[in-house]
Amino acid sequence: MNARSHADGFVETQAPTLAHRLDELARGRGVHGGHDGLAYVFLGDGEHEDSRLTYAQLATRARAIGRHLLDMARPGDRALLMHPPGMSFIEAFFGCLMSGIVAVPAYPPRRNQSLDRLGAIVGGCAPRLILVAEEQRGQLEPRFANAGDEGVAAIACAQVTATDTIANMAATGTLPTGTHPTGTSLADTPPPAVRPNDLAFLQFTSGSTGDPKGVMLHHGALMANQRLIRHGMGHGANTVFAGWLPLYHDMGLVGNLLQPLYLGIPSVLMAPAAFLQKPMRWLRAISDWRATTAGSPDFGYDLCVRRFRADACAGLDLSSWTVAYNSAEPVRADTLARFARTFAPYGFRAEAFYPCYGMAETTLMITGGRQGVAPPVLTVDGVALDRGLLMPPPPADTPAATLTPPRRLVGCGQAGLGLDIAIADPETGQRLGDGRVGEIRVAGSSLARGYWQRLDQTAQVFGQPLTGASDTGRAWLKTGDLGAIMDGELYVTGRIKDLIIIRGRNHYPQDVEAAITNACPDLAAGAAAAVSVETGGAESVVAMVEVERERMRRFDGPMLYGDAMEAVATALELRLDRLVVLRPNTILKTSSGRVRRREMRRRLLDGTLDVLWDSAPPRPVVPADARTEVMADIIAEGLG
Template identity: 45%
Template sequence: MYLYDDNRRGSVPFKTTNLPLWGHSSEQNLVRILQQRANYQPSKTAYIFLDRGESEQCSLTYEELDKKARELAAILCNSHLQGERALLMYSPGIDFIIAFFACLYAGVIAVPIYPPRRNQSLDRLKAIIDDCQAKEVLTTSSIKNNLENSLIKYPELAHFQWIATDNLPTRINAHDFQPVRIDKDDLAFLQYTSGSTGNPKGVMVSHGNLIHNECMVKQAFGHTEQTIFAGWLPLFHDMGLIGNVLQPLYLGIPCILMSPVDFLQKPYRWLKAISDYRATTSGGPNFAYDLCIQKITDEQLKTLNLNSWEVAFNGAEPIRAETLEKFAQKFAPCGFRKEAFYPCYGMAEATLFITGGMSFNAPKYKTIDEKALEENQVVEVERQKPYSRTLVSCGHEWLEQTIKIVNPHSLTECKNNQVGEIWVSGGSVAKGYWQKPDKTKETFEAYLSDTKEGPFLRTGDLGFLSSEKELFVTGRLKDVMIIRGRNHYPQDIELTVEQSHPALRSSCGAAFVVGNTGNERLIIVQEVERTYLRKLNQQEVTSAIRQAVAKHHGLQVHEVILIRTATIPKTSSGKIQRYRCKEQFLKQMLDYLPSNSSCSTQVTLKRTA
């Protein structure tokens, strides 16, 4: 039968037989699942990678993936690397997937990481290697060659064992190798957090965590053997790896992949892949939908057919109601339905997915009073009322996972419609941070102070549960700015800023505070659209920012910093790194636009926190 029901929307170029879809089981793991896929559906396409996001570059069947993973795993075992850590440093593509499963087969703890660019600082790479005590780096010949000059400055990295998996000297008969025995509590890999609020830490994800989370995603997203994935998310990041690579394998269905760079250069490629392959599940952070709204032309719209798209997940804060509505309106003529949108919430410390709604329902919104929110209270108001904010529901609990909203100071549970820190417990919560027992205890072993219920994962995110038990995320605990004794959420101010003038880039600004209590100074750092760089009237733009922030938030902006396109610090999933932006501001390391005759509004600060 066809993977997608021809009678509903359209057929696809993949066929399958009825295949088992495993539920959550303590005896299951991804190695066993891949072996079963290779035995029972050997010629089924598992992954297709698109060259420049447009034409098929290469593909893997389940039999090919199993064979290649066994070959590399045998080499790893012969090098006595079982239980050791190995960095996986690959450009997006098939090589990464093979290396990841080879590590699982050999009992090597994989540490996915994006390869540094040529001549880029290797400080972060060195920090991760020092933290996880990696014994080797799995990569390709081209990446290793590109890094040779950089390694001269870091001789301690050059002495590591670098294995170019695309140029192995010998091949071992794959049938002679048997994967190591795996227990559900064994570590599968270390997911280094992208560092939106601090230094990266290695999250210890077990095999049991992975199976629990994959089962939860399957149930919540409504996936079946007819599901088809398409995606561009970075494979070393939790959303790309666990969502776009491991969920398709768990389901036994195909995934069409492309490089994040190819998507960013031309967002049309993403939607065209969905259209061409009749993909049913695809998604990314909120900014990806904004890019499609901004960059895809009317002529390109005529070539798209998006009526196969059933689950358009949006999984990184802030999820903006305006983005969902504009995207649904623009792409409705292509067959996109607003009910396809699937806002959800998750993080690496919980493997990936935490909450989501019912996949066949349209997104749910709640408009609340901003002044009440400053006091951690939820008061619903009309959508168009001044000083209001529309939030998007991130759904509810799944698979016996528990969500609590907790006062971060008293550590007691909040009532419904009261803002507090989001706490999570369940089978997807990871084992902790690698080699950081104190931080693990602080983050992963929280208990309610009155009932002693626990342990819970403290997410560091703020939000509330509605009376219907729907989760609404309001921001990051560490990002909340206290100005004159009142709470302000930086993402609200950042949205006001970017909408104040057409020269400002969407989702490319940071708001933060410097100074001591009682002397807080609001700083705005904002990227400018590339097309405006040469003709920018900086005085006009900074004045528009100041007026908008004063009008909508009642705040005075102490300094506006306009910076070049694509220079604001972001995580791999597109989140603004406000702490790094503040650090660069204080050290005067931002990529400032050169002043012009129209600009004389910046205030010179003594750069102290």
């Protein structure tokens, strides 16, 4: 295949799919930077190397898995991947890509976790196969066999296969008689049969605003987005990744797993739990492996600062880190400032921050800034922002300056290679001008095909035109996110469905959440959900927050509520009507870190939250025979 060289030393592949790219790397072409073909390193405990794979080893193992899968299924059939973090998932995923089996990444359920979400995914894609690691079979197979008892009987219809057993036998030449041969030389091995238009995998959305939907990603879109990421982040021959993000979600999968393969360079990985237990493990991996690209949602950077201890940073060197991407949730200017200030003594440079914006429906990345240039931070008038305009705040010495404090928005860059973005009125589709807040819409080469077997939703989300003669006939993706463009820079301001509308003014829930957690050190960072509920015929604002584990038995509820009310009133000129304090790890989030506000609101109204303290007076216990008499009152209170 022909290649195109760049000044940065990267030789751009002309492989039509990532399956062909792996084949190319296994044959020794396109490996850069003296890495000797090293593909992935997995730090089992987040600190010590557990396993590694070269591209040649990965191709051998993936081919064996793919051939075995084709004994049980046909190209286009779906396979649910449920491996724990590690190499077995990577091998199985590429086995699917190389054989034409459609991968469906999913996280294995914990021992006592309900199978409801998994059942929704299985019911949505009807997999023929469930792929696991051998160590999981004893725990998962009995649960799957009895899944009908939990209302997800479709799980029991799929065949469970341990892919790491197949891969290990292929590596040692011990595959049993009757299976496809794997010992042929690379020269005799035909290239993968998949094509750019073939479906590669289904990325199920994380359900922050509804039931999970299977985003259909084809091989051509994957390659287009890999080119976009490489170009936008300035990746080259000497790039090295270090990441902890879950591989079953788009940010970890397309970013930390597939981009390194596209580049032909190494990626050092660890399990998300290893990072959450000790955030310093991630920074130490960046230092030890001289990683150049590593990223996280905003809460990850905040967690590193909150858990910072100088005595744990001896020898830490972050000077190699040139792309610190930040995405998947609102990017906060104060988080960037605190992280840069905390880790500047260890070689981190604020210019490395790379806020970007993306979603599964566009494969991954949509916009990003300029590598090596600090992201712009725009200070805007809070009142105007609530009314849909980006405007500078009034002079500090004028009465208007006291109405609502200014807000700081972090720029997420410009549209990437092959994509266009527009801001549109959510209702009319009319394109809006610079400085106007509206729905972010996207068109271009990285877009998914739509949602698996959801034609109506696909048409509603993926096929919408913009109003105006210049946009006639072009289909745009409706992202459901709010934002504005100023001087060519995209500023993301929130989600349409999460807006809190009080007395005709729009308020972003993340602003309420940030005001509370920043003002109350007893609360866990990034673990808050602000929603509106109807109480007595009027909308009221309720915040659900997690208390820090070490403060769980010692916090003062009324004082917390007072501090939270003051913070929200000062920052947003908004009344906080109720504060609900929850146990640690109870705020529901998607796999990418987005707060599942709609589900939290539902649980609040259902009374199924694990509450430590509530500013609202407790409801009296109602005898069963009297419940019908008070049901109307409960519903009117917005708590039924």
